[in-house]
Amino acid sequence: MKESEINSYGRIRLEKLPNTRDLGGIRTIDKRSILPRRLIRSGTLFEATTGDIQILSEECRVGTVIDFRTETERKQKPDPEIPGILNIFNPILDEKTVGITMEEEEAKEKKELFSGIINHAASLGGKPESYITKLYEDLVLSDSAAKQYGRFFDLLLEADDRAVLWHCSAGKDRVGIGTALLLSALSVDRETIVKDFVLTNAYVMDGAEAVATMVRKSTGDHVLADCVRVLLTVSEEYINQAFHAIDSCYGTIDSYLTKRLGLSEEKKNLLRQKFLTAGLAE
Numbered sequence: 001m002k003e004s005e006i007n008s009y010g011r012i013r014l015e016k017l018p019n020t021r022d023l024g025g026i027r028t029i030d031k032r033s034i035l036p037r038r039l040i041r042s043g044t045l046f047e048a049t050t051g052d053i054q055i056l057s058e059e060c061r062v063g064t065v066i067d068f069r070t071e072t073e074r075k076q077k078p079d080p081e082i083p084g085i086l087n088i089f090n091p092i093l094d095e096k097t098v099g100i101t102m103e104e105e106e107a108k109e110k111k112e113l114f115s116g117i118i119n120h121a122a123s124l125g126g127k128p129e130s131y132i133t134k135l136y137e138d139l140v141l142s143d144s145a146a147k148q149y150g151r152f153f154d155l156l157l158e159a160d161d162r163a164v165l166w167h168c169s170a171g172k173d174r175v176g177i178g179t180a181l182l183l184s185a186l187s188v189d190r191e192t193i194v195k196d197f198v199l200t201n202a203y204v205m206d207g208a209e210a211v212a213t214m215v216r217k218s219t220g221d222h223v224l225a226d227c228v229r230v231l232l233t234v235s236e237e238y239i240n241q242a243f244h245a246i247d248s249c250y251g252t253i254d255s256y257l258t259k260r261l262g263l264s265e266e267k268k269n270l271l272r273q274k275f276l277t278a279g280l281a282e
Helices: 050-059 071-076 110-123 129-141 143-158 174-185 190-198 201-219 222-231 236-250 253-259 265-275
Strands: 039-042 062-067 086-089 163-167
Touching: 039 174, 062 143, 110 201, 110 222, 129 143, 129 174, 129 222, 129 236, 143 163, 143 174, 143 265, 163 174, 174 190, 174 236, 174 253, 174 265, 190 236, 201 222, 236 253
Parallel strands: 039 163, 062 086, 062 163
Antiparallel strands: none
């Protein structure tokens, strides 16, 4: 999939942050578009180099960072301190759930992380689909996630006129759903939202394949290796499952945003005024 299928800005090329992307340029149903360098999705910032930080703070003008991880994840792999940037803790899932999301929760030693991935994959009996289905349903239906995603929208509205960057660990599950909800609130069509969601694979697949290869070589178990690969990537089915859960319980995404997340029409309009072009996109 080409990045141009999503928008004219897309991936922000950084040295150590492979899945950092600007949503600028994405078109809405009413032919407006998201302003460039205002809404940025990402994976963990922990490994950001000095050059990466300079690009984010100076070229991208990031003013607010919203961290979707848990307190444990933050302690294990803290965000770098960037002068002038507000860092806000907004955990989407609780510690117990995150322990099995496979979003590269960091261990102090690589062996521990590798062992954790194998153990979790093995516990699924070669069938990760049911686990993933439950995870994505929890991300849109659980009380804790709904509360924190609702706060996410409030934080976006409270931010200054610089870019807002939100991240979890790999930037695929918690960030993927949060981004899908935001794009929905901005009146982006569902097909475009799904394309943005699966674009993550273009940037995490190499790492996932490398881990799967290590698992296969160390265990000789091809099924287990395939399971690991599934857990470390995304699929169109995941986001569609989340939307199906929303539609089944709330009828429409707009009803979900309003009734479940507390995003009123007034807030939606303010979001659109703040992050979209004023008129028709060229």
